[in-house]
Amino acid sequence: MGKLLLSLLLVFAPLSIATIGGGQTVVADIQRQVVDVHHWMTRDEFLNAFAISRMAPGPGSLLVTLIGWQVAGIAGAIVSTIGIFGPTTFLIYGVAHLWSRNPGARWQRALESGLRPVAAGMILAAVYVLLRSLEGGWLAQAIAFASTGVLMATRINPLLLLAAGSGIFLAARMIFAI
Amino acid sequence: MSSAPTERPTALRLFLVFSRIGLTSFGGGLSGWLLREFVQDRAWLSEEEFLNGLAISQALPGVNVKNMAIWIGYRLRGRGGAIVGFCGIILPPAIVIILIGMMFSALIRFPITHLALDGAAAAAIGLSLSMGITAARRVPRGLFPIIVLAATFLTVGIFRWPLVWVLIVAGSISVGVEYAKLARA
Numbered sequence: 019m020g021k022l023l024l025s026l027l028l029v030f031a032p033l034s035i036a037t038i039g040g041g042q043t044v045v046a047d048i049q050r051q052v053v054d055v056h057h058w059m060t061r062d063e064f065l066n067a068f069a070i071s072r073m074a075p076g077p078g079s080l081l082v083t084l085i086g087w088q089v090a091g092i093a094g095a096i097v098s099t100i101g102i103f104g105p106t107t108f109l110i111y112g113v114a115h116l117w118s119r120n121p122g123a124r125w126q127r128a129l130e131s132g133l134r135p136v137a138a139g140m141i142l143a144a145v146y147v148l149l150r151s152l153e154g155g156w157l158a159q160a161i162a163f164a165s166t167g168v169l170m171a172t173r174i175n176p177l178l179l180l181a182a183g184s185g186i187f188l189a190a191r192m193i194f195a196i
Numbered sequence: 197m198s199s200a201p202t203e204r205p206t207a208l209r210l211f212l213v214f215s216r217i218g219l220t221s222f223g224g225g226l227s228g229w230l231l232r233e234f235v236q237d238r239a240w241l242s243e244e245e246f247l248n249g250l251a252i253s254q255a256l257p258g259v260n261v262k263n264m265a266i267w268i269g270y271r272l273r274g275r276g277g278a279i280v281g282f283c284g285i286i287l288p289p290a291i292v293i294i295l296i297g298m299m300f301s302a303l304i305r306f307p308i309t310h311l312a313l314d315g316a317a318a319a320a321i322g323l324s325l326s327m328g329i330t331a332a333r334r335v336p337r338g339l340f341p342i343i344v345l346a347a348t349f350l351t352v353g354i355f356r357w358p359l360v361w362v363l364i365v366a367g368s369i370s371v372g373v374e375y376a377k378l379a380r381a
Contacts, residue, residue: 105258129374173236187312188312
């Protein structure tokens with residue numbers, strides 16, 4: 019058991035460092051390690067876990083928590099969560115600390131204004147990719163754009179918007195068969 | 197609504213807000229939720245502070261939203277805030293995902309579950325897109341930042357180049373240019 023927990027940690031901790039720009043970038047690697055290399059899960063079990071992580075609220079990287087739980091119970095869930103979130107936590111903490119120690123330093127302002135266009139481009143690119151791969155075709159895309167418009171124009175609670183999007187999509191599919 | 201933060205939340209309040217976002221953010225787009233809750237609704241942070249933190253969180257390795265939660269927590273309440281931010285955004289949804297895992301075979305039998313979640317995921321894109329539009333509109337003025345933004349979007353979104361390399365190349369050019377600009381000023 020201890021050996022299994024250690025290998026979970028050794029698989030997920032390095033992947034944690036590789037998650038730049040969002041956890042979704044390492045899903046293919048996770049699948050390779052969990053299914054092909056270590057045989058902890060079958061392909062179908064992995065795809066089910068992935069589907070659950072998509073339907074659950076919270077960060078998508080909690081996929082790893084679920085894998086840990088299915089492979090080694092509660093201890094596995096805890097170890098895997100520490101593995102995927104832990105190492106980089108100290109990095110961002112250190113940087114946040116450094117930031118508050120030297121407010122307004124030139125290197126800080128250069129990093130902020132230099133990285134902001136890159137971040138904006140990355141966010142828009144991720145949205146573009148998501149929009150193209152959305153389940154549900156043009157109707158889902160229309161809901162996405164409508165939701166953007168409503169969010170920018172009003173102060174609506176996002177949860178209400180998610181419920182409305184869900185309801186409209188469901189109604190269109192079930193009642194009108196669009 | 198003033199742009200300057202007026203009150204600082206208590207640690208408990210901060211934990212509850214992060215947990216609520218962690219527990220209700222179906223379909224992704226968590227950073228968009230953070231922008232909405234912390235900047236637009238409660239004004240605990242200015243938009244400027246938030247976007248700077250977002251740029252740093254994206255450039256550093258690690259799950260973005262976890263980085264963001266630590267960054268925001270630290271800004272608002274120092275070390276305790278960072279811990280509270282991390283725990284709030286990770287622990288409650290971690291418990292929920294295991295519960296959903298236990299009930300999965302029961303839930304998955306109904307096609308209605310899939311449809312409801314597909315619709316929520318579509319609406320959740322609105323959170324990311326509106327945040328992307330806000331971030332793009334507030335990019336530092338000038339032609340150069342716009343070129344960097346467009347090049348990043350094209351290479352990552354359309355050409356699907358590896359994110360890490362785009363980040364390293366575009367990031368260092370862009371930061372270098374800004375640094376030189378500040379040195380001259």
